[in-house]
Amino acid sequence: MRKVIIAFVSLLIGLMVAILFQSNQQPEDRDTRDLWEIRTELRDKQMDQQNLYDQIREAEQTLEQYQRQSNEEQIETLKKSVEQLKVKAGLTEIDGRGIEIAVEPIFKESLDGQAYPTIPPELLYRLMNELYTYGATDIAIEQERIIDVSPIRVVNGTTYVNNRPLPPVPIKIYVLSRDSQKLLDYMQVSKVNDYFAVENLEISYRVDYHLTLPAYNHPTDLEWIEPVDSEEAGDS
Template sequence: MKRRTQWLLSAVFLLIGFMVAVQFQTTSHETEMRDTRDVWEVREDLKTQQEHQQDLLEKIAGADQTIENYEKQSSREQVETLKGSIETLEKKIGLQKKKGAGVELTIRPIFDEGAGGQEYPSVSPHLVSRLFNELNTYGAEDISIGNERLTNLSPVRDVNGATYVNNRPIGSLPLTIKVLAEDPEKLQDHMKASPTQDIFNIDNMEIVFEVKEQLVLPKYDDPLHLEILEEAGG
């Protein structure tokens, strides 16, 4: 029992460290990407960094509370607490399916293939990344595109002219993107007013939004190389 508890405790700390590292990596990357900014952009960026910092502090406080609770419990209670912590952390980083209210986006061509001499459109990695960034800015909590769950480590790239997410092609139009949010209607309103819609229109695409009470997002399937979790559960 003691050895099993040690594995579980190690797994929790590993997951917490992974989340903090990913958050730090994302924050650093966003800061490096901007070279020229006006005063308003600097203020917005500062606000974003402060929010990231607050989020990290809350994660650290949560980890401290877990340790404190763990030390006060019996061996059986310790195991149950740690299992619950692992499950919560897995949900946060996308290792489990997630349900909730949100907005479903459908990206589809404005004109049918061949109509008016228009070439059938496809979504570039740049457009996908821009869309994801705006969704996150306006309150998205979890995102999936097709059958791919998005995480802070999900690569969006071009492979021989096709857009890949999580090292798999997203496919052709129409594309479905599911977004969980605390306030889906507010997120939808922000996105409808966003210039991203106009940018998609230029490339013969439109985004249709629909608020839904229940959406189911798939889990992130790619390995995270956290072998310790398998040993903890064995």
């Protein structure tokens, strides 16, 4: 049992390393970002990497703790660790207070019955950067939970989030925050609203004390990872 648990925890550590590697290897088809966007993305990447490093250290400490415990204590600690990792990774549904964001066209009468195009990825990134800067902890765009490796890109003129097409506006974005009123106050005067207005899009915000965000339920490409041999893990 000890070897199995140690091997499993080692696999969890490998999973977090893989996420870190994958987030650094995300391809860019064509870089059309301005200096502000590049600096903002660099800052966010650095924060993501630091968070993952911290999680790896926590997992390593947990592994050392397992090695000093009885089998029953190991199983109980393992269950708690797995649940904590799922929550941190966005793999579980989560409830809490936050804000609900509605994005819709400003001039609805000019659409002539046609659906408005989906929101460009660069606008979504700007919006999420502002939200995280001012205290957002978790975000879902419609029913797509955003995590560290969530891809947002354009395919044939349609914006895809987590490899699923984003519907045309109006859409809803759900955001959890420890201080929802403070986040609301910041976002209502944020310059990101002007960027959306240029694209004929209007953003409205409201506080919601009973939000539920879905779990991230898409596969993550970890083909290059190999599990640690249980005998080797037990001997270390």
